[in-house]
Amino acid sequence: MEAEVLFYIYSFPVSKPLLFTWIIMAVVSLASFLLTRNMQKVPRGAQHFVELLVDGIEKLVLTNMGPEGKKFVPLILMIAVYVGFSNLIGIIPGAYSPTENLTTTFTLALIVFLVGHYTAIRKKGFLPWIKGFVEPYFILLPLNIAGELSQIVSHSFRLYGNIFAGGVLLSIVYMIAPYVIPAVLLGWFGIFSGIIQTAVFTLLSVVYISMKIN
Amino acid sequence: MLEIAIIVAGVIIGCGIALISGGLVGIGEGYAAGKAVEAMARQPEMEGSIRTTMLLGQAVSESGAIYSLAVTLLLIFTVVLPLVDRLLELL
Numbered sequence: 001m002e003a004e005v006l007f008y009i010y011s012f013p014v015s016k017p018l019l020f021t022w023i024i025m026a027v028v029s030l031a032s033f034l035l036t037r038n039m040q041k042v043p044r045g046a047q048h049f050v051e052l053l054v055d056g057i058e059k060l061v062l063t064n065m066g067p068e069g070k071k072f073v074p075l076i077l078m079i080a081v082y083v084g085f086s087n088l089i090g091i092i093p094g095a096y097s098p099t100e101n102l103t104t105t106f107t108l109a110l111i112v113f114l115v116g117h118y119t120a121i122r123k124k125g126f127l128p129w130i131k132g133f134v135e136p137y138f139i140l141l142p143l144n145i146a147g148e149l150s151q152i153v154s155h156s157f158r159l160y161g162n163i164f165a166g167g168v169l170l171s172i173v174y175m176i177a178p179y180v181i182p183a184v185l186l187g188w189f190g191i192f193s194g195i196i197q198t199a200v201f202t203l204l205s206v207v208y209i210s211m212k213i214n
Numbered sequence: 215m216l217e218i219a220i221i222v223a224g225v226i227i228g229c230g231i232a233l234i235s236g237g238l239v240g241i242g243e244g245y246a247a248g249k250a251v252e253a254m255a256r257q258p259e260m261e262g263s264i265r266t267t268m269l270l271g272q273a274v275s276e277s278g279a280i281y282s283l284a285v286t287l288l289l290i291f292t293v294v295l296p297l298v299d300r301l302l303e304l305l
Contacts, residue, residue: 060266153284154277161283200273207270 017098024085024098053080060203065210072209075115079108080202087163087194091186099163102156109156112205113148116212123213155204162197166190215304222297225289232282239279243272 005013035050043051057077061069083099090097098104121129133144166189173182250268254261 154280157280157284158273158276161280161287164287165283200269203266203270204273 016096017101017104020086020089020096021098021104024082024089028081028085053077057202061206064206065213068213069206069210072115072206075111076202076206079112079205080198083108083159083201084195084198087198088191090163090167090194091190097163097167099159100167102160105156105160106152108159108201108205109152112155112208113152116209119209120212151208155201155208158204159197159201162193166193215301218297218301218304222294222301225293225297229286229289229294232286235282236279239276242275246272246275 005015006019007014035046039047054077057080058073061073061076065072086097086099086104089095090100117129120132124132133148134141135144170182170185170189173185246268250264253264257264
């Protein structure tokens with residue numbers, strides 16, 4: 001399932017997911033710059049919305065990980081904003097969700113996996129971390145390793161499967177009934193399902209990291 | 215040519231059977247949501263943590279359906295589509 005290459009920049013292939021990731025990065029950077037330029041003690045307008053988002057993520061992380069989770073807030077916020085924008089950009093005609101590609105979601109799941117294990121090694125030390133794999137019995141070692149690796153697969157395939165299946169179903173409906181009905185389904189798959197999947201992906205990232213460090 | 219057609223038919227039937235798990239997961243997740251509504255009606259002040267726990271449990275129990283979806287997509291894109299292309303060439 002290779003992503004189609006749109007054009008080359010000096011023999012560097014730019015595929016569809018990469019291009020739309022850049023667009024999302026530009027939009028988010030510009031929005032962050034414009035929104036933080038003129039911050040006030042008493043928020044007005046768009047500052048309300050952004051403070052709500054940051055506060056919500058911070059509360060989610062702190063209730064799941066305790067006070068030591070403070071340093072994970074930027075990472076989780078990045079995942080939430082990126083996945084949310086990626087899911088919602090799909091409702092624009094002609095645009096392409098980067099999360100519709102397995103590489104994107106797999107990379108995000110891999111980042112969460114590596115951060116969790118790196119923090120666990122830093123916190124517990126190397127040998128106790130290794131010892132965690134042979135509990136409760138040594139014979140369960142392969143099962144424990146398989147369980148850890150299947151976490152990446154289920155985490156990434158959940159988001160990819162939902163977004164991709166929504167896209168496939170929509171394109172089939174476009175072929176059968178091109179008017180009115182796709183608009184309703186676009187609201188369902190694009191907006192509702194996109195926001196729910198963003199919440200689930202973010203929540204699972206927090207829980208997977210907190211499971212490894214505790 | 216007949217062999218290829220039989221392979222395609224078998225794989226497609228297998229994909230359909232794999233997707234039954236989607237319906238079963240739907241039953242399970244609906245049950246979890248119903249229980250969450252009961253709990254929220256009993257203790258409305260715990261609504262936030264009940265919703266978080268419900269979403270988490272549903273997301274984890276959804277893994278079975280996600281695996282079957284992944285298997286189905288892989289089968290269709292790596293096995294069925296090339297075979298169908300070859301079938302159309304032979305026709």
